[in-house]
Amino acid sequence: MLRVDRIRVCYDDIPALHEVSFEIEEGQIVSIVGSNGAGKSTILKTISGLLHPVAGQIEFAGTRIDRSPPYEIVRMGIAHVPEGRRIFSRLSVVENLYLGAYTRKSDEEKAETLEQIFRLFPILEERRNQRAGTLSGGEQQMLAIARALMSRPKLLMLDEPSLGLMPILVSKVFDTLKQIHEEGITILLVEQNVREALELADRAYVLMTGNIVLQGTGEELLETDLVRQAYLGM
Amino acid sequence: MLSQLLISGFLMGLIFSLVAVGLTLIWGVVEIVNFAHGAFLMLGMYATYWLYRLLSIDPLFALPICTILLFFVGIVTYRLMIRRVLTAPMVAQIFSTFGLMVFLENMAHFLWSSDYRLIKEPLVHGRLEVFGLFISKPQLVAAAGAMVATGLVYWFVTRTQTGRALQATAEDKEAAALMGINSDRMFALAWGIGGACAGAAGVLLANFYFIFPKVGDIFNLTAFVVVALGGFGSIPGAFIAGIIIGLVQVLGGHLVAPAFKSVIVFIIYLVVVIARPQGLFGKF
Numbered sequence: 001m002l003r004v005d006r007i008r009v010c011y012d013d014i015p016a017l018h019e020v021s022f023e024i025e026e027g028q029i030v031s032i033v034g035s036n037g038a039g040k041s042t043i044l045k046t047i048s049g050l051l052h053p054v055a056g057q058i059e060f061a062g063t064r065i066d067r068s069p070p071y072e073i074v075r076m077g078i079a080h081v082p083e084g085r086r087i088f089s090r091l092s093v094v095e096n097l098y099l100g101a102y103t104r105k106s107d108e109e110k111a112e113t114l115e116q117i118f119r120l121f122p123i124l125e126e127r128r129n130q131r132a133g134t135l136s137g138g139e140q141q142m143l144a145i146a147r148a149l150m151s152r153p154k155l156l157m158l159d160e161p162s163l164g165l166m167p168i169l170v171s172k173v174f175d176t177l178k179q180i181h182e183e184g185i186t187i188l189l190v191e192q193n194v195r196e197a198l199e200l201a202d203r204a205y206v207l208m209t210g211n212i213v214l215q216g217t218g219e220e221l222l223e224t225d226l227v228r229q230a231y232l233g234m
Numbered sequence: 235m236l237s238q239l240l241i242s243g244f245l246m247g248l249i250f251s252l253v254a255v256g257l258t259l260i261w262g263v264v265e266i267v268n269f270a271h272g273a274f275l276m277l278g279m280y281a282t283y284w285l286y287r288l289l290s291i292d293p294l295f296a297l298p299i300c301t302i303l304l305f306f307v308g309i310v311t312y313r314l315m316i317r318r319v320l321t322a323p324m325v326a327q328i329f330s331t332f333g334l335m336v337f338l339e340n341m342a343h344f345l346w347s348s349d350y351r352l353i354k355e356p357l358v359h360g361r362l363e364v365f366g367l368f369i370s371k372p373q374l375v376a377a378a379g380a381m382v383a384t385g386l387v388y389w390f391v392t393r394t395q396t397g398r399a400l401q402a403t404a405e406d407k408e409a410a411a412l413m414g415i416n417s418d419r420m421f422a423l424a425w426g427i428g429g430a431c432a433g434a435a436g437v438l439l440a441n442f443y444f445i446f447p448k449v450g451d452i453f454n455l456t457a458f459v460v461v462a463l464g465g466f467g468s469i470p471g472a473f474i475a476g477i478i479i480g481l482v483q484v485l486g487g488h489l490v491a492p493a494f495k496s497v498i499v500f501i502i503y504l505v506v507v508i509a510r511p512q513g514l515f516g517k518f
């Protein structure tokens with residue numbers, strides 16, 4: 001479904017990703033784990049078109065997308081929940097959600113998706129007319145995910161959704177991801193929360209300073225010395 | 235006498251509001267200060283004047299024409315110039331819109347001379363007497379028009395999907411892009427609406443105000459103060475602050491001395507910038 005082929009991405013000529021390749025098959029949950037500054041966010045930003053690689057290419061559903069602007073990529077079915085939620089704080093919850101469906105035409109279909117989303121996140125329906133900035137951290141994360149789902153993506157990418165949340169909320173977020181996955185949405189998850197991310201993943205990659213150093217199924221990676229020592233402290 | 239002044243200050247304030255709404259919208263979305271904003275207003279005034287002189291179109295009917303015209307002036311300014319300096323240092327951005335102001339003023343001077351012009355017999359003229367107070371009809375119409383225009387912009391920004399996309403872009407360009415919002419289009423739209431506000435204000439003013447190449451300067455400066463007072467990027471803020479500044483100007487001019495009315499406005503500006511840099515309101 002998504003093929004990232006030897007991409008190199010720089011900020012002002014300084015490479016943040018050297019030669020990163022990985023693939024995602026339809027229906028999978030793929031996790032990329034790595035510590036702060038490894039280049040996880042850079043990967044997602046490059047896929048969603050906020051950044052463009054200086055070398056290599058990205059294909060989605062058979063089409064090259066590494067030169068396309070974000071609004072075309074959203075339209076093709078990739079949604080990106082950015083790090084730090086980035087909800088529109090001065091707009092209401094429901095206004096945020098409708099902006100998530102910005103690329104879609106039919107009002108009826110949008111309203112239908114909204115109902116599905118309220119079933120998945122009842123708290124958002126309760127708070128529908130509240131300013132998004134007044135929500136708690138966990139609620140804001142739910143809103144950020146819900147907003148991305150409003151575009152009816154084929155591939156949902158999440159950048160550290162558990163960041164800054166209390167443990168109980170972290171497991172809630174991961175449960176939600178499972179539910180979303182069961183609805184048939186392919187997921188690319190980027191996390192520092194290594195254990196949960198690997199437990200959830202069909203396929204996983206370890207990223208270190210802009211290079212993928214390890215790959216395998218989530219279970220396989222949980223058994224490796226590198227992961228156990230460097231990320232799980234065992 | 236005092237209530238007479240208050241009324242005229244209030245009416246003028248509503249026009250200040252409209253001018254400032256355009257400026258604050260451009261700043262809020264694109265984060266560039268449009269120093270040519272007053273020059274856009276001046277173009278709106280001249281467009282009205284020439285439609286009146288050459289085609290006998292009354293300013294009232296020129297309103298939609300000139301507003302649309304200045305909408306496109308805003309868009310073209312964005313497309314040809316602003317887009318190229320979006321990622322440039324602030325100084326380059328300042329020079330570009332400042333340069334545009336100088337260019338437009340000199341162009342007006344060259345094409346239409348520095349003569350002060352006035353639309354002599356507009357459809358709306360004369361004055362009303364209400365409870366012993368005299369209200370100039372053109373000023374009343376201008377103020378009402380400005381208020382309606384400000385309301386329309388506010389309605390558009392807060393109640394339509396495109397308007398919310400503008401707000402989203404203003405708050406977080408990158409997150410807005412991830413929603414599939416084309417920020418380039420939003421920037422162009424903000425410049426278009428900004429230009430249209432200045433243009434509409436120009437038409438409304440042309441009914442009773444002298445028209446000359448540098449007429450925009452006065453409104454430019456006032457608009458900056460209004461935007462600072464109302465909070466950079468805030469439409470309701472610009473609306474309220476415009477009225478406040480309109481009132482302060484006439485009162486200051488009356489109580490101290492006419493020559494001091496700009497000084498008082500600038501004292502307010504300094505106090506706001508130092509004491510409450512975010513202005514009276516937040517964005518939008």
Ligand SMILES: Nc1ncnc2c1ncn2[C@@H]1O[C@H](COP(=O)(O)OP(=O)(O)O)[C@@H](O)[C@H]1O
Nearest residue numbers: 011012016034035036037038039040041042043
């Ligand atoms: N906007 C930026 N400008 C310059 N360097 C950046 C920028 N964003 C990230 N970097 C650098 O790129 C590297 C990877 O960053 P990032 O992708 O954010 O890592 P992660 O998400 O894994 O924490 C880091 O060294 C970081 O300092």
Ligand SMILES: [Mg+2]
Nearest residue numbers: 040041042083
């Ligand atoms: Mg990151």
